[in-house]
Each structure stands twice: as structure tokens, then as C-alpha cells.
Amino acid sequence: MAHGAHHSPLLTPRPDLELARECEMCLGWGTVVTRDGDHELCRTCQPLPEDDEAVARPDA
Numbered sequence: 001m002a003h004g005a006h007h008s009p010l011l012t013p014r015p016d017l018e019l020a021r022e023c024e025m026c027l028g029w030g031t032v033v034t035r036d037g038d039h040e041l042c043r044t045c046q047p048l049p050e051d052d053e054a055v056a057r058p059d060a
């Protein structure tokens with residue numbers, strides 16, 4: 001139970017799988033795993049917002 005700054009485990013980015021389909025970077029997942037083990041949107045195929053942390057929408 002010594003987990004430090006773990007952000008939101010449930011906050012997985014939602015990629016557009018249509019865009020990711022032919023992407024060699026993420027192999028169709030639309031997300032890539034960072035060195036920290038977090039998932040983030042694939043920068044190759046997914047349109048990223050300008051601000052990384054500005055994407056805070058309530059999940060409808």
C-alpha cells in the first residue's frame with residue numbers, strides 16, 4: 001500500500017479507433033503506454049488537445 005502519486009486509474013483516454021486502425025505506432029489501440037505505465041492517446045493518430053490536463057469532462 002505504498003502507492004504514491006497515482007492519478008486516476010479509471011481515467012483512461014478514449015481513442016478514436018477509426019483513426020488508430022492503420023496506425024503503426026499504437027497498432028490500432030489508439031493509446032500508447034508511457035514509461036510510467038500510464039495510457040495516453042497515441043500522438044501519431046489521435047488528435048491531441050493543446051492542453052494535456054485540460055481534458056476533464058464529466059463522463060456522461
Ligand SMILES: [Zn+2]
Nearest residue numbers: 023026042045
Ligand atoms: Zn496510433
